[in-house]
Amino acid sequence: MNNTTLVEISKVSLPVEDLGMLKATLFSRNGDEVMVISRDNIIKAKNPIIRIHSQCITGEAFHSLRCDCRPQLMESLKIIYKNKGAIIYLFQEGRGAGLRKKFMANHLEDEGLDTVEAYESLNLPIDQRDYELAADILKYYKISKIKLLTNNPDKIECLEKNGIVISERIPLIIPPNRYNRKYLQTKKSKMRHLL
Numbered sequence: 001m002n003n004t005t006l007v008e009i010s011k012v013s014l015p016v017e018d019l020g021m022l023k024a025t026l027f028s029r030n031g032d033e034v035m036v037i038s039r040d041n042i043i044k045a046k047n048p049i050i051r052i053h054s055q056c057i058t059g060e061a062f063h064s065l066r067c068d069c070r071p072q073l074m075e076s077l078k079i080i081y082k083n084k085g086a087i088i089y090l091f092q093e094g095r096g097a098g099l100r101k102k103f104m105a106n107h108l109e110d111e112g113l114d115t116v117e118a119y120e121s122l123n124l125p126i127d128q129r130d131y132e133l134a135a136d137i138l139k140y141y142k143i144s145k146i147k148l149l150t151n152n153p154d155k156i157e158c159l160e161k162n163g164i165v166i167s168e169r170i171p172l173i174i175p176p177n178r179y180n181r182k183y184l185q186t187k188k189s190k191m192r193h194l195l
Contacts, residue, residue: 004030006140019081027137034133037077038086047167049085051076051149052134052159054092057099058106065179066106072172076149079170085149088134095119096128114186126191131155135162151187151194169194 006029014024014037025036053076056069063070076087094102101124108118119126135158138146145165148156149172156166171194176184187193 006136008140009033016077016081019077022077022081027140029133029136032133033091034137035089036086036137037080037089038084039081040084045084045143047145047147048143049080049083049149049170050138050143050146051080051085051087051172052090052131052155053087054090054095054129057093058102065177066109067180067183068174068176071174075172075174079149085147088137090129090131090134092129095126096130097124109183114190115183116186116190127154129154131158132162135159135164138164153192153194 006027009026009028011023011025014022016022021039023038023040025038027034027036053069053073056067058064059067059069060073073087079085080087093099094105097105097119101122104122105115105118105124108121109115113121116126131154134155138144138159139162144163145167146159147168147170148159148166149170150156151172156169160166173195184193184195188195
């Protein structure tokens with residue numbers, strides 16, 4: 001666990017199109033920021049549905065079809081709104097590599113490599129995201145048991161290693177399109193994603 005103090009910066013209303021009013025809370029720790037989006041006070045929840053989601057500006061802001069990030073985020077928003085859960089939104093663009101390296105990897109994918117081969121050819125870890133900060137957010141809210149909305153076994157393993165009990169894994173399956181079919185197949189075959 002990181003010994004630097006987790007600080008709650010601010011809490012704001014977040015009116016979401018086609019859903020309703022949510023709350024967004026911004027935290028900071030040692031220069032890293034993380035946002036928690038919830039419908040109500042998740043401190044009161046005994047076993048809430050939680051989605052840990054990493055930023056993807058191309059998918060979320062520009063609706064790129066080459067990944068499944070935006071549909072996963074939108075479906076997660078609907079689920080947490082209905083079930084009073086929360087999304088822990090991490091600023092880990094490009095599976096933690098950053099936007100520049102993500103673009104470099106995407107270029108190699110355009111040339112024919114799959115997403116794993118592209119990262120490996122750039123001498124990058126396939127996925128360098130860290131979910132310890134998400135575990136610390138849950139501990140901040142005194143939440144020790146959750147239903148996790150994920151297809152990624154790395155999230156389960158990291159949270160459990162950090163003392164969070166996963167009572168249930170809720171799949172988040174998005175139908176593939178012609179642009180992301182290979183990407184999703186690679187996540188399943190080479191990255192252990194439960195698709």
